[in-house]
Amino acid sequence: MPANKKILVLPGDGIGPEVMRETERVMDWLAKRRSFSYEVSRGLVGGSAYDAKGVSITDETVADAMAADAVLFGSVGGPKWDNVARQHRPEAGLLRLRKDLDLFANLRPAIVFDSMLDASTLKPEVVKGLDLMIIRELTSGVYFGEPRGSFKKPDGTRYAIDTQCYTAPEVERVARVGFDLAKKRGNKLHSIEKANVMETGVFWRAEVTALHKKDYASVELHHMYADNCAMQLVRNPKQFDVIVTDNLFGDLLSDCAAMLTGSLGMLPSASLGWADSSGRRRALYEPVHGSAPDIAGKNLANPIAQLLSLSMMLRYSFDDGASADLVDDAIQRVLASGVRTGDIMAQGARKVSTVEMGSAILAELDKLV
Ligand code: NAD
Numbered sequence: 250m251p252a253n254k255k256i257l258v259l260p261g262d263g264i265g266p267e268v269m270r271e272t273e274r275v276m277d278w279l280a281k282r283r284s285f286s287y288e289v290s291r292g293l294v295g296g297s298a299y300d301a302k303g304v305s306i307t308d309e310t311v312a313d314a315m316a317a318d319a320v321l322f323g324s325v326g327g328p329k330w331d332n333v334a335r336q337h338r339p340e341a342g343l344l345r346l347r348k349d350l351d352l353f354a355n356l357r358p359a360i361v362f363d364s365m366l367d368a369s370t371l372k373p374e375v376v377k378g379l380d381l382m383i384i385r386e387l388t389s390g391v392y393f394g395e396p397r398g399s400f401k402k403p404d405g406t407r408y409a410i411d412t413q414c415y416t417a418p419e420v421e422r423v424a425r426v427g428f429d430l431a432k433k434r435g436n437k438l439h440s441i442e443k444a445n446v447m448e449t450g451v452f453w454r455a456e457v458t459a460l461h462k463k464d465y466a467s468v469e470l471h472h473m474y475a476d477n478c479a480m481q482l483v484r485n486p487k488q489f490d491v492i493v494t495d496n497l498f499g500d501l502l503s504d505c506a507a508m509l510t511g512s513l514g515m516l517p518s519a520s521l522g523w524a525d526s527s528g529r530r531r532a533l534y535e536p537v538h539g540s541a542p543d544i545a546g547k548n549l550a551n552p553i554a555q556l557l558s559l560s561m562m563l564r565y566s567f568d569d570g571a572s573a574d575l576v577d578d579a580i581q582r583v584l585a586s587g588v589r590t591g592d593i594m595a596q597g598a599r600k601v602s603t604v605e606m607g608s609a610i611l612a613e614l615d616k617l618v
Contacts, residue, residue, distance in 0.1 A: 265323025385499020
């Protein structure tokens with residue numbers, strides 16, 4: 250691995266600092282045992298930044314994020330800041346990072362560990378061995394399209410508009426992430442839209458097909474309508490390897506896929522931007538869960554989603570699949586040994602705290618090398 254990767258750590262609020270602490274212990278372990286050479290800088294984001302600086306993220310922290318090779322993000326928010334002005338709300342810090350870093354591809358894996366089969370609401374045989382990746386376009390589409398708003402017709406009828414709009418470069422760049430990832434995995438990509446009823450769907454399908462023909466003919470490409478995809482995800486999710494889709498369908502389908510695994514405390518994500526001429530991509534890694542104010546500060550949070558976010562960072566920003574595999578393996582072994590935090594507690598398992606879960610994973614890492 251190239252030396253001295255720059256990582257910006259933003260623990261945020263609530264359980265963010267608690268799960269980040271365990272993640273930094275694993276980073277220390279990687280530095281000592283795997284020669285993982287990195288420089289960490291830390292910053293404030295969300296409510297903690299608002300309390301200290303009066304804004305949810307400072308310009309300096311955004312500049313640090315721009316200069317970093319990767320950002321490791323915890324979670325933001327909590328009732329303490331419910332009455333803060335909208336532009337200073339904790340979530341605004343995360344939204345600004347996504348916008349300023351132009352993080353247009355959101356990667357959400359759905360992996361079912363054998364030891365967690367019972368956490369899924371689906372039959373074990375349907376989800377056993379599941380390992381799929383959903384890529385959601387994150388910075389365009391109907392959540393951003395203009396015109397938008399609520400209006401009134403001359404006859405007084407009220408109505409509202411949202412606009413779904415995609416440009417060719419927007420489709421191409423996220424589809425490229427999909428094809429590139431498919432090549433590193435099972436070499437199969439499903440592109441999802443509703444070309445049967447939407448102009449943007451027809452356009453999306455044509456752009457993806459053209460890119461496939463031009464640069465990725467060796468990847469197995471399938472097109473599927475979004476409604477069918479939702480159905481197939483719960484019927485036979487193992488038919489998918491990598492899915493790429495727009496912002497709206499990605500929002501729905503990634504939550505649906507996430508729940509195949511059954512637990513919020515286990516779900517990591519990555520948000521990727523453009524690669525520069527040296528191949529370096531802006532990237533932010535974070536758990537899917539929020540700041541869990543109900544259990545914050547109690548040493549109860551499950552640190553695994555944050556740790557799996559670290560493992561995604563190793564894999565996608567630092568091309569260090571071997572270290573990522575080690576972290577993933579250690580987590581799997583700990584779960585298989587029946588060690589669980591409260592959120593994933595099962596009959597006969599041993600219930601542990603956040604710190605104890607971190608220690609168990611470190612002990613397993615020691616055994617693995
Ligand atoms: P949440 O994800 O914080 O919590 C939902 C439930 O899951 C809670 O019962 C919580 O205790 C539990 N939970 C979540 N993560 C866990 C973990 N690692 N270990 C054990 N249990 C865990 O969602 P919420 O309650 O809807 O939101 C709480 C706050 O977080 C809000 O202010 C919300 O805006 C914010 N939020 C932030 C992000 C983010 O930072 N990206 C994402 C979602 C929500």
